[in-house]
Amino acid sequence: MAKVIFSFGNIPVEIEGKPLEYKEPIVEENEYPKGASWWRIKFVEGKYIFSCISGSLAGNEQKIEITKEEFEKLKTEEITPEVICYKYDIG
Secondary structure, eight states: OOEEEEEEEEEEEEEEEEEOOOOOOOOOOTTEOOOOSSSSEEEEEEEEHHHEEETTTTTTEEEEOHHHHHHHHHHHSSSSHHHHHTTTTOO
16 A cells, blocks of 8 residues: 555545556557557447547446548547547547
């Protein structure tokens, strides 16, 4: 267990907990990009599924279908993942 002391105002508060361990993400063969990232595209049953870690969902994953053209533009960096998030109102 690790102990951390936070200061809330002038009162120190000690919190005890188990440190988190970083694990390399598991990237499947049909996923893009291949490196660690906050977003992914997976080709499933003829559809391009964009998934990302959503701040509005407290860090949970959100998924939507995008077009092949959007996928290609993301691969060539013609657009950014943020553009997809704005277009489909993901946050």
